[in-house]
Amino acid sequence: MTASTRETAEGGATAAPVQRETFKDIALRTLSAAGRAIAQLASGLNTAVLAALLLLWLTLTAVTSLVGVGLLMAPAPLRGLHALAARERDRLARWGPEVVAPEPPPTRLRAALADPTTHRELHWLLRHSTIGALLGVFGVLLPILAIRDTAFPLYWTFMPANTTATSLGVGSAHTWADALAVALLGVGWIAIILGLTPGMARLQSDPGRRLLAAGPDVDLSLRVAELTATRAAALDAHATELRRIERSLHDGAQNRLVSVAVLLGAARRMVARDPAGADELLERAQSAAETALAELRTVARGILPPVLADRGLAGALSGLAADCAVPCRIDVDVPARCAASVEATAYFVVAEALTNIAKHSGARHATITARGNGGRLVLRVEDDGRGGADAEGGSGLTGIRRRIAAHDGDLALTSPPGGPTVLTVGLPCGT
Structure with missing residues (x-):
């Protein structure tokens, strides 16, 4: 399956029409x-x-x-x-x-x-x-x-x-x-x-x-140590994600559903003596149920965005660019679908990168490039902001690094003062 698109998103609910580079x-x-x-x-x-x-x-x-x-x-x-x-x-x-x-x-x-x-x-x-x-x-x-x-x-x-x-x-x-x-x-x-x-x-x-890089004749203990650290980072990221999901369900949807149950019980007791009051309680219960459903959808999208299955990586990245406050250009050329976990990691990496750009960079434009070649998926997120990003600082970059480490990928960040900032991520395109 071929996924190839070039789009410009100015920030909004839907992606803008296809636009060639000027x-x-x-x-x-x-x-x-x-x-x-x-x-x-x-x-x-x-x-x-x-x-x-x-x-x-x-x-x-x-x-x-x-x-x-x-x-x-x-x-x-x-x-x-x-x-x-x-x-x-x-x-x-x-x-x-x-x-x-x-x-x-x-x-x-x-x-x-x-x-x-x-x-x-x-x-x-x-x-x-x-x-x-x-x-x-x-x-x-x-x-x-x-x-x-x-x-x-x-x-x-x-x-x-x-x-x-x-x-x-x-x-x-x-x-x-x-x-x-x-x-x-x-x-x-x-x-x-x-x-x-x-x-x-x-x-x-x-x-x-x-x-100057480690060659094939280097002691395998280096590779074992690297994979051990990678596995530990992956397990930490998995545990953090489970805690986030549990907290979202406990503090959000569960409270809403408890409120729905309480309101329905009160309405049932009031329906005979005060139909108007019971109707008001039922309306509040319906509103709480709809809010709980929306929160459950948000949690589900945070686990594995349905847009990846529906539209593929190209469509999912276009949706992220359309929702970003900074105008984004999309250039995706991935000849074959990657493993679902790899595509999900790519999605969350780009989402976190765009969030950082919107919050901290002061950029006017951003570019997202995705290429699939030789069994690897290479992502490149560039912005024309003020630069000076620290590859070792910030929870966002730490989260990106952990997600990539789980797939034995690599990350490179260049952000000289004055910009541009370029984040390059390589992931094995496993099946």
């Missing part, structure tokens, strides 16, 4: 992606410089080890290698999915040199200190070159004669036509920034994501 939306998304990529490349340059210095230190240690001196200081650069690798994992987690660290390497020199984790970290160090540093330099220089050349017509008349005009170090400007030609070069730099920097950022981070 040129403004595409331009804003492209600018946002390029800005994030430049910031990511700049942060990567920081660790790349440290990697180059550490590589020089390790090389010096290896050379001096031939005469025995380097063996004495070898543990220090190895500790520096592990610390820098941990710093790079933290950096990558800020810009995308978390990089799960392998088991800590051994501390003894001989065992550390034979450890596969150390070998992968050394491989990453070599790649990041060369290719990563080069990409980081380009990421920092490209905006400078673009500003310098694009703004050249504004200041070229104040420059000394025969001064190099372009940022490439060639050519000089003698006329306005020459100055405008330099500005066109600046436009070319901008096109390169918009088109290539996202790929450059991925190319810079790819070695770290492949080489």
Whole structure:
């Protein structure tokens, strides 16, 4: 079954008609992606410089080890290698999915040199200190070159004669036509920034994501510990959900039904001597019964929303977007239905994310994207609010993390000050 929809909801009872992305939306998304990529490349340059210095230190240690001196200081650069690798994992987690660290390497020199984790970290160090540093330099220089050349017509008349005009170090400007030609070069730099920097950022981070993550040769005790923690979080989430349901039934529907029973008893005793009073009591009992029924429906929807069975994930997410106070765009492309528990988790994750956006972000627009590919369901919720969301704080994000952990999924949150805030969730699409 195919579920594919693109809708815009302005907040209301029903979803708005299908609306294509405008040129403004595409331009804003492209600018946002390029800005994030430049910031990511700049942060990567920081660790790349440290990697180059550490590589020089390790090389010096290896050379001096031939005469025995380097063996004495070898543990220090190895500790520096592990610390820098941990710093790079933290950096990558800020810009995308978390990089799960392998088991800590051994501390003894001989065992550390034979450890596969150390070998992968050394491989990453070599790649990041060369290719990563080069990409980081380009990421920092490209905006400078673009500003310098694009703004050249504004200041070229104040420059000394025969001064190099372009940022490439060639050519000089003698006329306005020459100055405008330099500005066109600046436009070319901008096109390169918009088109290539996202790929450059991925190319810079790819070695770290492949080489610094726990590999298949890592001790299975790590995975056992992770699954144990996941199971504990799932059981806690299940117990919390049961307490919520019990509290809702006890404090809401049960009280209403008790009130209905009391009112019906009183009306039965009054029907003979005071028909008008009995009719009033019956009316109150009917109202209480209708309220109790509505509360029971609310509790039932909180367990498993019927809209998922009736309209599928695409329809359920469209309903959430329509009810959100912030205008939302929906883009769902899930070729096959996922397991009911996975779809329910996806529904509640998006519902909680939209609630957080409406309450705390100050956003004007939000976008919900869902993709099903390769046996995984990937959700992405983005808003243009003030940013600064804390991935470790707030009961809402804690609840989302627990629901995802129950399915062995993953969560990534990026929310720099000033926005945008992007929540990415991956779930195995089990059947």
